[in-house]
Amino acid sequence: MASSSTLPEKIFEISLFEEDEGGLAIQEGDVAAVDDSDFNWRLCLVGRFIAPGSLDFPSMQQTLAALWKPGKGVYMKELDTNKFLFQFFHEIDIKRVIDGSPWFFNQRVLVISRMESNCNPRLISLNTLDLWVQVHDLPIGFMTSRILEAVGGFIGKFKESCPKNFMGVWRDYMRIRITIDLNLPLKRRMRIRKGDNEWIWVTFKYENGPTFCFICGRIGHLEKFCPKKFELPEEEIVQPYGEWMRAPFRRQTNPMAP
Incomplete structure (x- = not known):
């Protein structure tokens, strides 16, 4: 009978081996076409506030919407702690927000970056x-x-x-x-x-x-x-x-x- 000290190590080795050997090969025909009618990354901004800690997301939504006054509206989504997605629906609205930067909420400045490709917005660096x-x-x-x-x-x-x-x-x-x-x-x-x-x-x-x-x-x-x-x-x-x-x-x- 295997001792309790060696059994977990063997299980760990097996799981690693299976991860390295396994995988899913996807054919070109299996990939679904991207429908950007509801989500257009070209009209999206990713942002964060230069301040530690969380903030009142509903209040922030109302404040920025009142400041920006987008003619075609804006959708805001909380991606992570202090990281947000802003989807606009017309080039005029997103350009007005970019040109009017910096924007503030509760004395915190908002750092924004326009998405340059259909990528994961959580991975976009916000350091400028x-x-x-x-x-x-x-x-x-x-x-x-x-x-x-x-x-x-x-x-x-x-x-x-x-x-x-x-x-x-x-x-x-x-x-x-x-x-x-x-x-x-x-x-x-x-x-x-x-x-x-x-x-x-x-x-x-x-x-x-x-x-x-x-x-x-x-x-x-x-x-x-x-x-x-x-x-x-x-x-x-x-x-x-x-x-x-x-x-x-x-x-x-x-x-x-x-």
Whole structure:
């Protein structure tokens, strides 16, 4: 009679052998055609909120639907803890949401990514965020599309330049839309010069930006939760980032309103 210590090992070996040797070979004719009349991955976004823990899903649905106001509606599904699928039914609606990012719920910023193929949405990485960035202190001669694109590449991944950048006689700053890597600190400023002239600094302000740490510069937590506070002595902790990196909210006013 086998001892209780050896029997489980033999069973485990058999099950592994069967897994390695078995399998299901599927023929081309056995695969069902994908009917995307109800589910069109081209009109889907996957998102998560930059904050730990769960949230009130029904309340989040109502809030985002009220903010987005999709003309053809939107279906929201909770895929996992803090991971969601947003299915739209018209290109205009999904583009409006993408262009209007970032969106917030209960002061938590929503990170979204458009599905690029008919894949498992749970496996999509959500580590980037699109933001409008103001480029300040740029000399007049440097206010060109080519230089703005290069500056955008330094901040993150350049997406577009504001159409109003080159309208009018004088502008205090240029606006560019950038894809930010959430694993990296925000950029504060950049050195720039022409030829052998002296270096000058251009500074960056982030519009409608989410919470970020003044110690490490990363989006998603405040200083009291920064990992560096647990790695360095208190006297060595510095805050090279600050509130000055936030651009004032851009408000549109109607002088004819009562």
